[in-house]
Amino acid sequence: MGPDYEDDVTFTEYTLGQEQLEEIEGILEKELVKSGVHSVLLIDMAGNIISKADNGACEHDVYSLAALASANFAAVDTMAKIVGEEEFSLLFHKGENENIHFSKVHDEFLMITIFGKEVSLGLLRLKVGEAIEKIKLVWAQ
Amino acid sequence: MAFVNLKNKEVQAKVVFYGPGRGGKTTNLEYIYSKFRERIKSDMVSIKTHGDRTLFFDFLPFEIGKIMGYDVRIQLYTVPGQVKYNATRRLVLKGVDGMVFVADSQKNQREKNLQSLKNLQENLAIYKKSIFRIPLVLQYNKRDMEKEGMPILSMEQMDKDLNSQLKVPSFGASALSGENVIPTLKKIISLTMASLQKVLK
Numbered sequence: 001m002g003p004d005y006e007d008d009v010t011f012t013e014y015t016l017g018q019e020q021l022e023e024i025e026g027i028l029e030k031e032l033v034k035s036g037v038h039s040v041l042l043i044d045m046a047g048n049i050i051s052k053a054d055n056g057a058c059e060h061d062v063y064s065l066a067a068l069a070s071a072n073f074a075a076v077d078t079m080a081k082i083v084g085e086e087e088f089s090l091l092f093h094k095g096e097n098e099n100i101h102f103s104k105v106h107d108e109f110l111m112i113t114i115f116g117k118e119v120s121l122g123l124l125r126l127k128v129g130e131a132i133e134k135i136k137l138v139w140a141q
Numbered sequence: 142m143a144f145v146n147l148k149n150k151e152v153q154a155k156v157v158f159y160g161p162g163r164g165g166k167t168t169n170l171e172y173i174y175s176k177f178r179e180r181i182k183s184d185m186v187s188i189k190t191h192g193d194r195t196l197f198f199d200f201l202p203f204e205i206g207k208i209m210g211y212d213v214r215i216q217l218y219t220v221p222g223q224v225k226y227n228a229t230r231r232l233v234l235k236g237v238d239g240m241v242f243v244a245d246s247q248k249n250q251r252e253k254n255l256q257s258l259k260n261l262q263e264n265l266a267i268y269k270k271s272i273f274r275i276p277l278v279l280q281y282n283k284r285d286m287e288k289e290g291m292p293i294l295s296m297e298q299m300d301k302d303l304n305s306q307l308k309v310p311s312f313g314a315s316a317l318s319g320e321n322v323i324p325t326l327k328k329i330i331s332l333t334m335a336s337l338q339k340v341l342k
Contacts, residue, residue, distance in 0.1 A: 021148040046236025047216065048144035048153045061183040063202040067216065068186065071197060074232045 016139075021051055023138045028053035031131035032113060035123065038098065039114040042105070042135070045070050050109070060114065069112050073102055092121065103128050105135060143238050143337055151212045154337060155236050156329055159261050160243035161253040162194070162222030165282040168316035169243060170199050170219055173326060176319065180204065195221040198233045208334055215330060222257070231264050239276040239333035241325060243316070244303060246283045248292040251302065258303055272307065276332035279304055279311040280325045285318055 016024070024042065028051060032040045039054035039062070047067040073091070080088045091102035101113045101124055111132060115124055143154040158166040167187065174185045181203060188197035201217040220230040242261065244254040262272040281299045294302070296313050304311055310328050314321035 016147070018147045021146065025148075044144065044236070046144075046155060048155075048236070050144065050146070063214070063216070064183050064186045064200060067198075067200045067202075067218070071232060074235075075197075078228070 016050070020138050020141065024051045024135055025053055027131050027134045027138070031127055031134065035127050036119045037113050037115045037124070037127075041066060041069075041112045043070055043110050043112065044108050045074065045110065047071070058114070065112065069100075069102065069110060073104070073110055090125075101125070101128065103132060105132050145211070149212070150210060151214060152208070152337065153214050153216060154238040154333055155216045155218060156239040156241065156333060157233060157237045158217065158219040158241045158243055159230075159257070160222055160282075161245055161250060161257040162224070164222055164243045164245040164250070164254075164257075165316035166219040166222060166243045167195055167199050169241070169280070169282075169322055169325070170201050170217055172316055172319045172322045173203075173217065174201055176323065177203070194223060195219060196226075197221065197229055205330060209338065213334070215333070224256075224260075227260065227264070230260075231267060234264055234268060237265075237268075237270070237275070238337070239278075239329045241278050241280055241329050242303070243280045243282050244299060246281050246293040246299065246313070247286055248294055251294060254299075254303060276329060276336055277307065277309045278325055278329045278332065279307070279309060280316075280321070281311060281313045282316050284313045284320070285315040 028040045028042065033053050033055055037055070039058040039060060040052065041049055041062055042051040043049050043066040047070040049062060049066045052062060076091060077087060080086065087104070093100045097116055099115055101115070103111045103113070105111055111128060113124060113128055143152055145152050158169055160166055170185060174181060181201065183202055186200040188195070190196045198221070199219040203215045203217055205213050205215055207213065218233050220233045240261070242258060265272050265275065281296060284293065287293045300311060312321045312325045312328070314325060316322055
């Protein structure tokens with residue numbers, strides 16, 4: 001055991017204050033839920049939910065979803081490296097009624113968006129991109 | 142790497158069940174799920190192969206109530222035990238706060254327990270965590286096999302093999318019948334919470 005080991009329990013390397021979390025939730029609400037998205041989650045790569053917003057009609061099991069999404073993202077990321085890509089920029093699952101879109105915010109965070117037929121993939125990607133830019137500004141504070 | 146949400150006053154912590162293949166990690170979670178069904182709002186998630194072996198992980202979120210004014214949510218995970226799935230095991234260990242090592246008491250599994258514990262130590266080191274410092278509980282599973290005439294290792298032998306340096310709490314258990322599954326869980330939750338509390342202060 002070297003002295004470089006961390007303490008027995010460590011907290012996430014990032015810390016977000018209450019105001020920052022409120023701002024982030026506001027961004028998710030305004031940029032995405034108002035655009036017709038059913039539900040949006042901001043999670044970290046260990047599967048913790050950092051912030052979430054939905055249209056009030058969503059009853060998905062978001063904690064399981066977050067655990068699976070972070071694992072799925074890590075698996076897809078490894079697949080990308082195997083075929084010689086740095087990463088896959090578009091991660092999207094299409095269903096009959098619900099679709100899931102994944103977007104990396106930065107190395108530690110992922111945004112998961114669940115949306116239906118009313119929203120086109122193009123518009124969604126645009127809105128997700130805008131929301132991510134705004135969230136990054138909140139972090140920079 | 143517990144996440145503390147100051148806005149919702151919520152703490153999310155991750156407890157991982159580790160150990161050799163076919164040792165009973167998934168069975169532990171299944172027992173917990175059956176026992177606390179009314180308290181667990183979501184379904185247990187299992188990603189299995191066709192042969193019923195864990196391929197990626199099992200996942201069970203578990204609310205344990207309030208500690209220092211925070212709602213505490215423990216996320217229980219298992220890893221795939223098979224040696225070849227080491228990359229997956231590493232992924233699941235990301236952000237772990239507490240560990241249960243489920244060892245197989247059968248005599249012929251002795252070597253596999255040792256290998257798996259060593260593998261855990263190596264994988265934790267990747268995340269700059271020490272097996273000597275992380276909250277850890279050992280569970281010597283399949284004690285019931287003795288009744289079926291299978292040769293099993295004595296508790297003393299298992300302690301000597303696995304716990305002589307670690308010196309952490311250990312339980313003889315049978316995940317299949319549920320014996321000592323809940324005491325194992327309670328122990329790791331209290332150890333994890335104790336170390337979280339130290340940092341929260």
